[in-house]
Amino acid sequence: MIFELTILGANAAIPAHGRFPTSQVLCINHRYYMIDCGEGAQIQLFRHKIKINKIHAIFISHLHGDHYFGLMGLLNTMNLRGRTEPLYLHAPKGLQEIITLQLKYSHAVLNYSLHFIETNQEKSVFLFEDEKVTVHTIPLLHRIPCCGFLFREKAKDKNLIKEKIPIDLPIAGRIALKKGEDFEHNNQILKNEDYTHLPNKRRSYAFCSDTVYLPSSALIEIIKGVDLLYHEATFTHIHEKRAAQTFHSTGKQAALIAQEARVAKLILGHFSTRYYDLSPLLEEAKEVFPNAALAIEGETFSVEE
Numbered sequence: 390m391i392f393e394l395t396i397l398g399a400n401a402a403i404p405a406h407g408r409f410p411t412s413q414v415l416c417i418n419h420r421y422y423m424i425d426c427g428e429g430a431q432i433q434l435f436r437h438k439i440k441i442n443k444i445h446a447i448f449i450s451h452l453h454g455d456h457y458f459g460l461m462g463l464l465n466t467m468n469l470r471g472r473t474e475p476l477y478l479h480a481p482k483g484l485q486e487i488i489t490l491q492l493k494y495s496h497a498v499l500n501y502s503l504h505f506i507e508t509n510q511e512k513s514v515f516l517f518e519d520e521k522v523t524v525h526t527i528p529l530l531h532r533i534p535c536c537g538f539l540f541r542e543k544a545k546d547k548n549l550i551k552e553k554i555p556i557d558l559p560i561a562g563r564i565a566l567k568k569g570e571d572f573e574h575n576n577q578i579l580k581n582e583d584y585t586h587l588p589n590k591r592r593s594y595a596f597c598s599d600t601v602y603l604p605s606s607a608l609i610e611i612i613k614g615v616d617l618l619y620h621e622a623t624f625t626h627i628h629e630k631r632a633a634q635t636f637h638s639t640g641k642q643a644a645l646i647a648q649e650a651r652v653a654k655l656i657l658g659h660f661s662t663r664y665y666d667l668s669p670l671l672e673e674a675k676e677v678f679p680n681a682a683l684a685i686e687g688e689t690f691s692v693e694e
């Protein structure tokens with residue numbers, strides 16, 4: 390099953406050097422979840438052939454414009470493209486007021502329902518679930534209330550050892566074995582451990598943007614061991630002071646967080662416009678945490694089962 394992150398934008402503050410502001414889409418088993426929606430996000434969706442009305446839910450980290458200015462256009466296009474499915478929008482307090490006001494003054498009526506769910510930036514809380522995934526908030530420290538998002542696959546069924554399964558075993562028996570139960574068949578007890586393998590691991594993705602460097606903090610516990618971590622790296626470490634003053638992080642600091650949380654892979658993003666060439670950011674991160682990559686528009690990052 391697919392577990393794949395596509396980067397739509399990862400520049401900070403403004404579009405620059407051909408880079409778009411923050412936006413990305415996580416696809417889990419053909420369900421699409423958008424994370425942040427910077428200006429131009431819908432252009433990027435078209436460019437990378439992601440159908441906008443397949444997006445099931447949107448998660449906005451905070452209300453700095455580079456993380457949500459693409460939203461109004463996207464909501465409008467969803468309507469023009471015939472959306473009828475409800476849309477779930479998880480965002481800080483204030484977004485509902487902003488969107489409602491824009492709809493009001495353009496006399497726009499959407500043919501689908503918008504559901505606003507306010508996020509909690511103070512502590513990690515459950516936010517969303519469907520049959521495949523759960524999402525929790527990740528409190529971050531920024532100039533305005535801000536949180537990241539932790540996506541984790543739900544517990545999975547065990548895998549059947551197909552060559553051992555009796556041909557005449559009814560569906561109920563297969564389901565019971567997958568759920569970890571024994572099953573009586575033809576007056577014989579099928580012992581679960583003889584007929585199943587352990588389930589595939591639960592894959593996870595943590596999105597952390599924007600934030601000041603938060604070592605040895607609650608953040609580490611929340612993101613510990615995730616398969617994929619996106620952490621902002623607005624500046625190189627020469628500008629450590631500037632990063633702290635503006636409540637951002639450096640490439641090296643993002644790598645230190647990845648190292649401390651023992652994640653499998655780090656993706657750097659939210660690049661300052663001062664960097665045309667991003668290789669110094671990647672190099673300083675790799676010195677601390679070798680399995681690091683840059684969030685480049687159009688790149689996808691897959692987690693295998």
Ligand SMILES: [Zn+2]
Binds near residue numbers: 453
């Ligand atoms: Zn930002």
Ligand SMILES: [Zn+2]
Binds near residue numbers: 531
């Ligand atoms: Zn910000």
